[in-house]
Amino acid sequence: MKIASLLSTLIALFIGVAGGYLIGQRGGTDQDAGAKKSQSGETSSSGIGSLAGTSKSSSKSSKTTNSPTEASGSNLTAEAKKLMSSGDVTEAMKMILNSPGSISRMEALLDFVKELEPDEVELAIDEVGKMARGGDMFMSMGLLMSRYAEIDPEKALEFVGTRDRMTRGWGTSSILRTWASKDPKAAADHLTKQMDSEGTDDWSMRRTASNVAKEWAKQDTNAALAWAKGLPGEVKGDALGNIIEQITTEDPLRAAEVAMSFEGEQQERSFRTIADRWSANEPEKALKWAEGLTVEGRVGVMEEALENWVREDPESTVAYLDKMEASERDSIMKEVVEQWARTGGDATVDAANWVASQADGEGKVDATGEVVGQWMRSDPEAASEWLGAQPVGDARDRGVAALLRDRSVREDPSTSVAWADTISDDKMRSEYVERSARSWLGSDRASALEYLETSESLSAEQKTKLIELPADQLQRGRGDDFRGRGRRPF
Known part of the structure; x- marks a missing residue:
């Protein structure tokens, strides 16, 4: 696997599983009484954690374990697989996650996980669950859940359903996302049944539906849209939002056409998503499209494009802002200036001076507070000196309030x-x-x-x-x- 592809896969898994962990945190850390025990024997009280601890596995296992520097690449994976087959799950995971080099470790973990059988995946999941929360834990759990989903997604879901609440939280979302990447309709049907029985008043359910919808949209946009439109309430909104985001990466105008069929808040939210994603690569084209909209919330859509453009070309962005109607400029000045000032250095100074040059009004007041707040994080003395030189009035007052925070x-x-x-x-x-x-x-x-x-x-x-x-x-x-x-x- 190419390094770029490997990194993309692991980053996606890391974000997904870390998000799932936060979901699980809401439900506490209670362990189910029937949780399956690892067959590796007793481990240190801290679990694998950062893998600095020493396993209390048999001396025979310890003797057969090569140090990370002795085993590399396929040899390391093969040695870890032998340990896994012998029942020493702790030492197997320890060998992989203590291997030198971040990229090499990721590759070794991926090579190791993709050869595991269902029973081995279950043992590894229970072992990884003992680790301290962090990058290694999230990365390992994400890959293990994805591996199980590729082998037998329904069995994988049944397994995580018997685990503690945190594992259920991140496991269900990760498994359904992986399932959807191969068979989105089956994953969506399963999730629909789950929502019918458990309800949708759950942030994790919304997040999972969004992931399934996005995966489906990569393969069949129309089918994904038809499914998402039939979902209830906020779940529907999040799923449609992810579909629009996916379509925008391939064809922004097609995404705009789809969004035009939506109504109310969903339409405005979708238009803003399109402007944000499109303007990340082509800000002027995105802005021109947003400018031509005739729907309510048009200026807010333009704001998304201007926020990205000001980071790339502040001079052109300011020239555009100066030509806008005062009321429209005032309504978005704060957000655009926030992105400009965040660039730091001379950009923050330029943003502050541009704000100071504007006519008095709500936009200038809000933008002054924003630019001072950003500037205080990077150069408080310069921010204080600039603010002290501003004329008395509402804008300066807002700047002082930001400084005092x-x-x-x-x-x-x-x-x-x-x-x-x-x-x-x-x-x-x-x-x-x-x-x-x-x-x-x-x-x-x-x-x-x-x-x-x-x-x-x-x-x-x-x-x-x-x-x-x-x-x-x-x-x-x-x-x-x-x-x-x-x-x-x-």
């Missing part, structure tokens, strides 16, 4: 209070000063009390309440000797 500023209460005092809106200023002063009282009470004596941002009642707060209700900062990353506003 930065952890380093929150942990420097005196600086936090100084910034909060510059907010022009009385109600907003009072709120942020009170919050910052509370933290200051917890870290440097003497200095905070001195400030409160002369503060005009708080009422007498607010000052009294703050001063009388018990120590356990004060938000403690880092102390007077701590200097945050952001500069004071003067």
Whole structure:
């Protein structure tokens, strides 16, 4: 298997199984009483984990185990297979997952798993289930579930149905996705029966249906659409969304034609998906298509394309934005600026200066808060200096609010209070000063009390309440000797 193909397969499995793990987490970690025990004998209390522990298998098995550096490629797989056949599942998995080199390890694991028989897959799944949660565990579990699904998907589903809730969560989704890649109708029929008996009020069910729909769309778009349209509620929406995403990768205009047959929120959601995926490669074409739409939510669809375009060509994107109607530009400015500022470096500075050049309005206010928030993560001193030079008004106030949410500023209460005092809106200023002063009282009470004596941002009642707060209700900062990353506003 080529490296690119191998990586794509394993990354997809990793994401799918990791997502399944999160599903399983919702249901707790209780183990079913009838869980099948591994035939490998007793293992260390930590399970395989990172495979740093030592197995307590027989000395005979230990003697026949080659070190990872002694066995490589097909030899390593063959040795691991021998251990597996002898019943030493722990040592077999340990040999594979301790082999040197990330790519070599992936290849060895894939070669090992694809030769396993159903009973061996079951033993390996139980063994991997003892591992610490992480990359090796997710990768191994995904491959094992896929292998079982290729051999006998119905038996695989029956097996994971007897396991703990986490294994059921990731196992069912992974098996059905693999089954759908070979026989999507059979997988879809099974899932439909499952939904009829168990209901659809479950995020894992929605996710699984989406995966089946996407796999089916790769083979027969019309059949996948017909099935998805018959699904209930949110399951239907997610499945149709994945089908649209798949069609877009091959033919964006065909995807748009299909989406046009949808209604309401489903249609708008699909159009946004098309614009996002299409503009990742051809932003100008995607934007031109979105611009020509006559449906409600057209500007939001354009926004998706502009967000991708601004990362690739901010100059052209800004030129386009400047020609838009002010109301339309205001409605999407925040999101576009967010993507622009995230690029970092000069792009963040350019984004901030462009926002500052805009006419006052809701768009400028929202975008100022966004650009300051992004900038504080990369260069807080530059962000503070730029913000301090902005004219008094709603936009600057929103920027100050974003700055005050930065952890380093929150942990420097005196600086936090100084910034909060510059907010022009009385109600907003009072709120942020009170919050910052509370933290200051917890870290440097003497200095905070001195400030409160002369503060005009708080009422007498607010000052009294703050001063009388018990120590356990004060938000403690880092102390007077701590200097945050952001500069004071003067």
